Amino acid sequence: xxxxxxxVGSVEIAVPPTPEYLQVVRAIVGATAALDDRLQPGRVADVxxxxxxxxxxxxxxxxxxxVAAAIDVRCDLxxxxxxxxxxxxxxxxxxxxxxxxxxVETPERLRHxxxxxxxxxxxxxxxxxxxxxxxxxxxxxxxxxGDA
Amino acid sequence: xxxxxxxxPRDTCVVLAVLGDLDLAGAPRLRQAVVSETATGIRHLVLxxxxxxxxDSTGLGVVVGALRRLRAHDAELSLVCPEPRxxxxxxxxxxxxxxxxxxxxxxxxxxxxxx
Numbered sequence: 287x288x289x290x291x292x293x294v295g296s297v298e299i300a301v302p303p304t305p306e307y308l309q310v311v312r313a314i315v316g317a318t319a320a321l322d323d324r325l326q327p328g329r330v331a332d333v334x335x336x337x338x339x340x341x342x343x344x345x346x347x348x349x350x351x352x353v354a355a356a357i358d359v360r361c362d363l364x365x366x367x368x369x370x371x372x373x374x375x376x377x378x379x380x381x382x383x384x385x386x387x388x389x390v391e392t393p394e395r396l397r398h399x400x401x402x403x404x405x406x407x408x409x410x411x412x413x414x415x416x417x418x419x420x421x422x423x424x425x426x427x428x429x430x431x432g433d434a
Numbered sequence: 435x436x437x438x439x440x441x442x443p444r445d446t447c448v449v450l451a452v453l454g455d456l457d458l459a460g461a462p463r464l465r466q467a468v469v470s471e472t473a474t475g476i477r478h479l480v481l482x483x484x485x486x487x488x489x490d491s492t493g494l495g496v497v498v499g500a501l502r503r504l505r506a507h508d509a510e511l512s513l514v515c516p517e518p519r520x521x522x523x524x525x526x527x528x529x530x531x532x533x534x535x536x537x538x539x540x541x542x543x544x545x546x547x548x549x
Contacts, residue, residue, distance in 0.1 A: 305458040406491055
């Protein structure tokens with residue numbers, strides 16, 4: 287693809303809320319993001335990682351609530367941004383109430399085998415937004431790829 | 435890629451070589467393998483992540499859980515993790531301060547010893 291290529295478009299997929307579909311989501315969203323050749327390979331890996339985290343949380347949320355509905359994943363290439371949205375039908379959560387993990391070098395930290403997903407999304411995406419309510423959660427992850 | 439775990443002895447250690455994606459789909463398989471090794475009274479377990487294609491926070495959680503289980507049995511855990519894309523995930527989560535990420539199996543388990 288030439289350096290002048292600036293694809294615009296959207297890919298939407300609806301996946302069953304089971305772990306086996308995580309690699310499918312990563313492959314499709316990662317390949318879509320990579321269509322914009324301004325995105326460095328390391329950042330494509332970041333996109334794959336954060337969408338995996340978001341869909342993992344969605345799978346867990348729906349499993350908690352016993353909801354079998356599909357999880358909706360969308361990747362938009364628009365202007366200088368790549369926007370990934372993950373929408374689930376779980377019970378929702380309070381994003382501001384996600385507890386901080388204990389310091390990494392303390393023994394207490396080893397008792398926590400989960401809880402890093404939201405932190406990773408905040409660290410790796412240029413913007414991570416969470417809209418959550420009783421009907422589900424929408425995670426919006428934005429990557430800036432050009433000279434804004 | 436689905437997760438696969440190959441087990442083999444090396445000196446006084448047991449090596450679990452992990453292949454594939456270490457995510458919510460693959461994590462249970464590795465967790466079960468670690469639990470099984472812990473139950474045998476192992477003294478030193480090596481997780482070789484050289485062939486891991488992808489790891490996320492769920493995969494990291496299994497590795498943290500492995501360390502906790504082994505320490506509870508006075509056993510040791512070593513990691514072989516040469517791939518930059520995998521090392522980076524440990525580093526982002528500050529877990530490189532908890533684990534030594536060895537570049538090779540020989541670094542993790544020098545020939546003739548278990549250290």
